[in-house]
Amino acid sequence: xxxxxxxxxxxxxxxxxxxxxxxxxxxxxxxxxxxxxxxxxxxxxxxxxxxxxxxxxxxxxxxxxxxxxxxxxxxxxxxxxxxxxxxxxxxxxxxxxxxxxxxxxxxxxxxxxxxxxxxxxxxxxxxxxxxxxxxxxxxxxxxxxxxxxxxxxxxxxxxxxxxxxxxxxxxxxxxxxxxxxxxxxxxxxxxxxxxxxxxxxxxxxxxxxxxxxxxxxxxxxxxxxxxxxxxxxxxxxxxxxxxxxx
Amino acid sequence: xxxxxxxxxxxxxxxxxxxxxxxxxxxxxxxxxxxxxxxxxxxxxxxxxxxxxxxxxxxxxxxxxxxxxxxxxxxxxxxxxxxxxxxxxxxxxxxxxxxxxxxxxxxxxxxxxxxxxxxxxxxxxxxxxxxxxxxxxxxxxxxxxxxxxxxxxxxxxxxxxxxxxxxxxxxxxxxxxxxxxxxxxxxxxxxxxxxxxxxxxxxxxxxxxxxxxxxxxxxxxxxxxxxxxxxxxxxxxxxxxxxxxxxxxxxxxxxxxxxxxxxxxxxxxxxxxxxxxxxxxxxxxxxxxxxxxxxxxxxxxxxxxx
Numbered sequence: 001x002x003x004x005x006x007x008x009x010x011x012x013x014x015x016x017x018x019x020x021x022x023x024x025x026x027x028x029x030x031x032x033x034x035x036x037x038x039x040x041x042x043x044x045x046x047x048x049x050x051x052x053x054x055x056x057x058x059x060x061x062x063x064x065x066x067x068x069x070x071x072x073x074x075x076x077x078x079x080x081x082x083x084x085x086x087x088x089x090x091x092x093x094x095x096x097x098x099x100x101x102x103x104x105x106x107x108x109x110x111x112x113x114x115x116x117x118x119x120x121x122x123x124x125x126x127x128x129x130x131x132x133x134x135x136x137x138x139x140x141x142x143x144x145x146x147x148x149x150x151x152x153x154x155x156x157x158x159x160x161x162x163x164x165x166x167x168x169x170x171x172x173x174x175x176x177x178x179x180x181x182x183x184x185x186x187x188x189x190x191x192x193x194x195x196x197x198x199x200x201x202x203x204x205x206x207x208x209x210x211x212x213x214x215x216x217x218x219x220x221x222x223x224x225x226x227x228x229x230x231x232x233x234x235x236x237x238x239x240x241x242x243x244x245x246x
Numbered sequence: 247x248x249x250x251x252x253x254x255x256x257x258x259x260x261x262x263x264x265x266x267x268x269x270x271x272x273x274x275x276x277x278x279x280x281x282x283x284x285x286x287x288x289x290x291x292x293x294x295x296x297x298x299x300x301x302x303x304x305x306x307x308x309x310x311x312x313x314x315x316x317x318x319x320x321x322x323x324x325x326x327x328x329x330x331x332x333x334x335x336x337x338x339x340x341x342x343x344x345x346x347x348x349x350x351x352x353x354x355x356x357x358x359x360x361x362x363x364x365x366x367x368x369x370x371x372x373x374x375x376x377x378x379x380x381x382x383x384x385x386x387x388x389x390x391x392x393x394x395x396x397x398x399x400x401x402x403x404x405x406x407x408x409x410x411x412x413x414x415x416x417x418x419x420x421x422x423x424x425x426x427x428x429x430x431x432x433x434x435x436x437x438x439x440x441x442x443x444x445x446x447x448x449x450x451x452x453x454x455x456x457x458x459x460x461x462x463x464x465x466x467x468x469x470x471x472x473x474x475x476x477x478x479x480x481x482x483x484x485x486x487x488x489x490x491x492x493x494x495x496x497x498x499x500x501x502x503x504x505x506x507x508x509x510x511x512x513x514x515x516x517x518x519x520x521x522x523x524x525x526x527x528x529x530x531x532x533x534x535x536x537x538x539x540x541x542x543x544x545x546x547x548x549x550x551x552x
Contacts, residue, residue, distance in 0.1 A: 002277040004519055041516065046463055047307045048516060071307075087518060089277075209305050209312060210515040214270040216290070216319045217305035219298070226298050226319060231274075244301070 002089040002212055003030040009082045010060065015142045019110060020076040021054070021064045026086060028056045033093025034118035035183070035203050035235050038063065039211035041085040045071040048087065050211050050230070052183070052203070054113035055120070055146070061088070064113035064142065090211045091234050094181050094201060096121045103127060104177035105151060106192055108134040108168055108184025114203060116146045118181055123150035130154065130175050134168030134188060137161045169195040186243075193238055200238040204229050220244070247529050248539040251285070253484055253507045254407035254432045256341060256368050258285035260528065261497060261540065262521050265488050265511035266291050266345035266371065266411075267316065271330045275514070276337040279522040285507060288343035289326070289334070291373050292361075294353045296322040302455015306444045311463025311490070312512055313442045315456035318347050323357045331366050341368025345411070351386075354396050355403045362404035370406050371486075372396060375413030375438035387413045387438075390425035397429035409433035409486060414466075415441050419473045420480040427481045434477055435486040435509065437470045462512040466490045471503045478504025478545050492520070494527035498535060502547040 007026030015021050031038075031053055038061070039048040049071050055062040067073045078084065096118070103122055105115045112133055122129050131151040135141045138161035147153050154171045155163030164170055168184075169191045180200035182192050189202045206229040208218035213231030220229055221242040227233065249260040264275075266288040272281050281287065299319030306313040320326065334342065344361035348354035354372060361367045374387030374396055386392045393410065400408050410426040412419055414437035423434045439460025444453040452458075470489025477485055487505025491497060492513045500508050513520035528540070537543055 002518070004278060004517070045307065046309075046311055046512075046516060047305075085517075207303055207305050209314070209512075210268075210274075210518070212274055212518060214268060214274045215305070215314065215515050216267070216299065216316045217314055219304070219316075219319055221298070 001030055002087065003027060004085065004087045006083045007061065007086045009078045009080055009084060011080055012076060012078060014076075015064065016140050018067050019064060019140070019142055020067065021062060022075065022078070024061045024063070024084065024086065025059050026061065028059055028061050028088065030089025031056050031061065032089065034096065034121050035093035035114050036089065036091045037211070037234065039087040039090060040075065042071045042074045044074060047209055048211065049075060050090070050208055052114040054116050054143070056117060061086075064110070066110045087211060091230060092232065094118050094203070094235050096125065098179060100179040101127065102177045103129040103179045103181060104172075104175055104198070105129050105131045105147075106168055106180060106182040106184070107131070108188040109136070109140065111182075111184030111188070111203070112143050114183050115181070116143055119147055119150035128152065130177060132156070132168050132171040132175055134184065135162070167191065172196050190243055193241075201235050202238065202241065203235045204233055206230070247532055248541070249528055249532075251506055251541050251544070253486070254369055254409065256286070256407075258507060259283070260285045260525055261501065261505070261507040262525055263288055263343060263486065263507055263509045264514055264521055265509035266343070266373070268511040268514045271334040272338045272342070273333050273336065275518055278518045281338050282340065283525050284338075284340070284521055286340055286343050286368065287338060288345050288371055288509060289330070290320055291318050291345045291347045292320050292323050292326050292357060293318055293347050293349070294323055294357050296320070296325065300456040303453060304455065304459075306453045306459060308442065308444070308461060308463070308465060311461055311465035312515075313444060313454060313459030313461055314439070315454045315459035317456060323360045327360060327364060331364065335366060342366055343369045343371045343409075345371045345373055347373045351396055351399045355399050358400045358404050358408070362406050367406060369409055369433075370400065370404060371409045371411050371435055372400055373411045373438070375411050387422065388416050390422050393422050394425040394429035397426045397431045401430040407432035409435050411435040411438060413438045414469060414473055420476045423477040424480050427483050431483060433484045433486060433506075434481060435488055436477060437466070437473050437489045440466055440469065462490065464490045464492055467496060471500060474500065474503045474505055478548060494524045494531040497524060497528065498531055498537070498543065501540065501543050502545070504545045504548065506544050
């Protein structure tokens with residue numbers, strides 16, 4: 001059940017030069033799976049900003065996002081006590097009900113945040129996932145402490161300034177695992193599927209308007225035809241995926 | 247206070263109709279409110295066959311609005327009737343508006359005939375105005391005689407009322423509306439979106455995969471009013487106003503300009519409860535402007551001019 005509610009900003013924390021963590025308080029009951037997203041209205045901008053849910057605890061909802069334009073910039077400037085309109089319960093989310101024993105959670109850049117709620121859900125089921133995280137450099141590294149509560153965390157940076165030098169796929173060889181959950185830029189997702197034969201579900205991002213399946217602006221090709229990233233996704237299984245330029 | 251309006255022989259509880267392409271088949275919105283409070287709803291534009299629509303990026307934000315270039319994605323009329331209508335019926339019991347697109351007169355007629363046979367449908371809305379499909383749709387909406395040809399062919403084939411949805415991307419929308427009226431149209435819906443472009447400055451390329459998209463949202467509201475004004479003066483068939491409506495006072499303003507009913511489009515995408523908020527606010531705004539019966543104000547602003 002999707003909802004629209006006003007949330008109160010509790011805190012805004014700058015994690016890197018352009019990545020922020022905003023803690024919101026409100027009715028989180030519509031968030032039913034890790035990997036879902038919320039669509040947040042920002043003052044002065046017509047469309048909402050779709051942002052994946054990083055964490056939910058009681059009535060607190062955390063989003064972690066990069067300031068890629070004016071809208072996310074504005075969001076990062078909200079102050080504690082401010083009110084924002086949030087549409088929640090959007091997207092299918094990751095499937096945590098699978099019969100797996102050694103999940104790999106692979107994230108790149110601002111694809112890492114939804115892995116936190118995912119890791120927590122898998123951990124609560126008695127699993128100890130491995131998180132393989134890729135960043136450009138040491139100053140871009142985020143959320144390793146949060147993930148460390150539920151996972152063994154391995155980091156790769158492109159310039160080697162933190163952890164393994166190279167892409168996150170360089171960590172795959174020794175990681176083992178029997179299932180992949182991944183979120184990040186499309187070149188990374190594509191490289192993961194090239195580097196591993198494991199069954200996988202991948203979370204995609206797209207420009208979108210409504211975020212709930214009505215406007216059809218986030219449509220993508222899949223092996224089962226046209227699908228909406230917002231409501232049929234954002235998570236698709238590897239068998240579904242057709243790589244196209246979006 | 248009476249919010250009922252009479253549109254092409256149908257009585258609507260209120261003039262609110264979510265616009266085609268912004269409301270799916272209704273059930274997408276039923277988590278947010280009981281959509282039976284709507285006057286009606288216009289389903290996603292439907293063609294004869296399944297269409298993916300445009301490749302690449304399909305949406306861009308603008309000041310007070312948005313561009314879309316979906317390109318008539320839909321599963322085709324048979325799928326819509328077989329699969330979508332039963333889902334729509336579960337949450338919406340009133341007659342809906344079938345929005346129909348085509349690439350030939352024959353296609354418009356074929357789709358219209360199929361919807362004409364559906365109990366779920368009260369009005370056929372013929373879209374001769376999609377700006378996002380090349381050589382289709384809009385080709386029939388930019389020329390009065392072509393628009394008249396489509397109108398006449400569809401009218402001959404169906405029993406339900408036919409409303410022609412027109413494009414604002416023309417020199418004289420009133421001439422096209424008049425041609426549709428003369429060809430037997432039961433109503434005119436205007437406006438569809440205005441053609442627009444945005445550039446991705448990093449890539450130095452158009453942002454949208456289709457290059458151009460259709461502008462909607464509050465930015466187009468006064469443009470819609472100007473065209474409704476002009477068509478109201480020229481035609482005597484009812485007008486469904488559409489373009490940038492966001493609030494109950496927008497609805498009343500648009501009706502005073504000449505609209506009998508009002509479609510709400512982009513507002514649904516940014517506020518899924520937009521139509522509910524508008525319907526709930528109508529009585530207080532009617533009170534503010536001393537309106538007892540909403541139907542009394544249709545075209546009221548033309549009082550000394552018409």
